[in-house]
Amino acid sequence: MHELASMPSTEPWYQPTGNEVALFEQCHQRRMAVMLKGPTGCGKTRFVEHMAWRLQRPLITIACHDDLAASDLIGRYLIQHNGTVWQDGPLTRAVRQGAICYLDEVVEARQDTVVVLHALSDHRRMLPIDKTGENLEAAPGFQLVVSYNPGYQRMLKDLKPSTRQRFVAMDLDFPSAENEARIVHHESNVDLATARGLVSLAERIRKLRDRGLAEVPSTRLLISAAILIANGIPPREACYAGIVSPLTDEPSMTSALRDLVNGTFV
The missing domain is CATH 3.40.50.300 (P-loop containing nucleotide triphosphate hydrolases)
Incomplete structure (x- = not known):
């Protein structure tokens, strides 16, 4: 306990x-x-x-x-x-x-x-x-x-x-996209545009809940990735470590999530 x-x-x-x-x-x-x-x-x-x-x-x-x-x-x-x-x-x-x-x-x-x-x-x-x-x-x-x-x-x-x-x-549920972006921005000090990008990525991943993903990305995961970005880690790497890896170990799902990350942070 x-x-x-x-x-x-x-x-x-x-x-x-x-x-x-x-x-x-x-x-x-x-x-x-x-x-x-x-x-x-x-x-x-x-x-x-x-x-x-x-x-x-x-x-x-x-x-x-x-x-x-x-x-x-x-x-x-x-x-x-x-x-x-x-x-x-x-x-x-x-x-x-x-x-x-x-x-x-x-x-x-x-x-x-x-x-x-x-x-x-x-x-x-x-x-x-x-x-x-x-x-x-x-x-x-x-x-x-x-x-x-x-x-x-x-x-x-x-x-x-x-x-x-x-x-x-x-x-309680995940906030609206704009509110969630404000939360990520406030908790991590990342710029608001990047926070919106992370929320956009999360919304795409959350649509995979019934397609083999047991848990969808929480606001907490977005904040973790945002903190990494705010401290100099490239956005893609931060998302791989802060969002993708905590969500799944299954190779095909990991590949699909990495594709979503790459499409969000070009």
Whole structure:
């Protein structure tokens, strides 16, 4: 489990694509749990970081995975030299502190782990800690936020309806071409014309989703390539390393993507 706890002093830059900021603010004010749905690298994590800063709440981020157990979230007893001591897990700390707790790619966690979120994500706003016998009520400001990629997870696993219906769902997607170019420009300092070229390339590649490409290029990949270009790497080489290679190892697909790169950056 990878956990980060922070409350940034400077604003994490985020380019809204719709009414998501106002919707999230209302959910936070009304103590409602939020589910962010969208493709990999479309800005879900940055959006949560921005909203934590905007709402002035601590943010605890947990990257979910197959081995994530309920005790990893809630806590466990540790044996120390002077006896056995209870140690809160990240979810418990968020509940006590009134933090925003963000579970990234929540469907990667086991179903028996996800079930512990139920009492926190409905009107009870309570975390039962069986090992200590405590029913911990969420402090003011606590909010549960989860994210996942429906397009990817639909083929593998999904959330149970009993879990999904405890959340307000927000559908995020890649920004419009012009907004995405502004994001790439802002995050990498590459010139705007090159940023537009990278977005144009991404739009062409994204059309190959159902033609053998498991994942399409995220805004994050475009920013990586743009950073390389801004620091002197030729555009084609930057795209090969920053976009093509991370997407596929299949020779024919790699060749097709390189052709698209060559056609975009002549």
